[in-house]
Amino acid sequence: MKIPILMYHQIDAPPPRGTALRGLVVAPSSFAWQMRMLRRLGYKGLSMRDLEPYLLGEKQDKVVGITFDDGYQNNVIHALPILKTHGFTATCYGVSSMIGGTNAWDIGKVAQKPLMSLEDWRVWNESGMDVGSHTQVHANLTELTKEAALQQVVQSKYELEQTLGIEVRHFCYPYGWFKTEHEDMVRSAGYITATSTRRGRVQIGENPYALKRIMVARATNPLQFFLKILTPYEDRRA
């Protein structure tokens, strides 16, 4: 059985036409529809933490991973209430040095949006949601020296854990960029999984440090959503 892990970024009203990366902003009504459909199809939406036993093959069920990259404040505002309605959990991958900031790594390219504040992260965590790491500064690991990349991987985990008083078990490569050496760093830093932007559903027993995901974008229509979850539609695009 293959496990789909959904990749979201922002859940918010669409920005004006022509805005860069507008496609990554999914309307709250679309997100609500998608979660409702998953439940109707008999799926449980799970954070990476809650997905662990399924990825290890210890448990089997109709499950879908739900992940959010970057830690936008609109995830708490719009996605959290919908997730709670269905009894679903999700992982949000935060950028540890930018809590309460904006997506500053995108300056000049993409509209600046508020990231979750410390209080938002507390609410997220206390609602049973999972916190993952997306490095300290949304770093492209492949552009860094080995030492600098290792710092991003190790320190972000430490900072999130210290700041929030939680355990951070899951990692996500910013921009989807990584090499084998980065997989080794993530493993040795104590993470259980790392997600990428490679497309497809996950086969149990696959390398947990290069997990494929299924991107859900603004333009993902209901038919595509079904196809992505239920069929090899995405697997073929890997």
Ligand SMILES: [Zn+2]
């Ligand atoms: Zn990102």
